[in-house]
Amino acid sequence: MQSNNPVFRNSDEFNGKSTNAYGNQVTGGASYPGYGQSDPSTWGTGTPGSPTHTDAATGPMTVDSVVQKTGVTLVVLLVAAFATWVMTPTIANTMTQAQLNQLYGAMTIGGLGAFGLSMVNSFKRVISPALVLAFAALEGVALGAFSKFFEYQYGGGIVIQAVIGTFAAFAGTLAAYKFFDIKVSSKFRMGVIAAMFGMVGLMMLQLVVGLFGGDLGISGLTGIGFVFSLLGLVLGIFMLILDFDFVENGVRAGLPERESWRAAFALTVSLVWIYTNLLRILAVMRR
Template sequence: MKTSNPVLARLGQAAERERAAGYAPTGPYGQPGYPQQPGYAPQGYGQPNPAAPGYPAAPGYPAAPPTVAPMSIDDVVVKTVTLLGILGLSAAAAWVLVPDALVRTAWIGAALVGLALGLVISFSRMANPALVVAYSVVEGVFVGMVSKAFESLYNGIVLQAVVATFGVFFVMAMLYKVRAIRATPKFVRGVTAAIVGLFAVMLINLVLALFGFDTGLRSGGPLAIGFSLVCIVVASLSFVLSFHEVEEGVRMGLPQRYSWTAAFGILVSLVWLYIEILRLLSYFQGDD
């Protein structure tokens, strides 16, 4: 169960602890494996039964069922769609219910709460579905408020950004599926470093903006366009990291509830990509 990804390594350690508490990994061909219990023996004719020497075990006779099921790709797909549905409903509700005068306040508040929840989820050693769902709700408010603000300035821009976001996502999924892009250790380190670097730059830019300094990164000029393009490229490549983590998590036999953590990673990339595409489109239609 070796992996160069620190997140997967941490989750793998948690999975090992759960196995020690009664979880059994999958067996051949993906069927659930079963912990050996007194009185049961491996399936198959003629195999010795340690609980009853001299008597073969009955074919296919199950042991006690595993206490925790392993995650699968289907689990991640279902959880991702669920989180997107929650985010969409939350965004729609915020769009309709929050008055125009409070859009900016709700936008900033949701961004701060979402950042806090995201950090807790990212650095947590255990999967927490409740926190992931809460994050989706808060991010829905954030996305709804940002979308409402941009749509009030540029009619139709939200639909364009949504279509472009999911278009990029499906293209990256296809490229990963055919192995046109591979999550090699060097690739993972490079994209991870780029993500950390970009968020550091955005944080510094935000702090400077609060003190009245305009760096030009979000002003709509050539520098802002270039910065958004870089962010869009890196956000797109981050899907490769998420797809790789899902595959590795399934291979490592992580418990099923860790599919929420995998879906959370995909959701974060989708929201980031959407916001950057929304910004980029606005630069070609006028100032923010």
């Protein structure tokens, strides 16, 4: 179950590498002697027939555990977003530059912090629940300010529409994945991950160019920006399909429950990706 997704690629459990009750390495269902276990006197007794990939203290990952961890992560994100919305300047017909700078500051601090933690969580072999929740809190700060800025600019409940659209996309993608029994091929997985990194690279390039007064047009609310956001929305839905596939395979393989946090992190990233692109699409349509 080797993955090209950086969120799952660095997890030994998601890639079928673990140790069984006898201290042996398990790879793809086969058992190989583990290092330091060649001396019979050092062999552990273990419990014959105990399941591999699981943690006896917490049990295996289940769909319920993934739902619970994802729910906790999203609650932290939403609370942080709501707090940022309340603590930043009240939306009025006109806002001063100083008030707008507060929103920009929250977006910058939250966004950079969330991006840094997303890289740590993506490449961390042993997932840390604390870092996942810290990512959610910082992402919530950025999204709270980002959403308030769009509500100020375009009004009319644009944020509520984007939130509803995001959960509709999630529900629709999950239904399609289950009812149509979608199978994720290696080529599809590689294509989605490559497209995601390509899009992130373009956004980083836009940021660098913007520091020198340039503009690629991909972040603006123009025709090019609309197409870029539409592609981002489609890519976000494909990312959800990858997430569902890994959760399904992980539950089937009996991974430790702690891996539910890795799945929760991946699902949160996909939902945030969909939400921000939906918000931009709605803004362009209102213009």
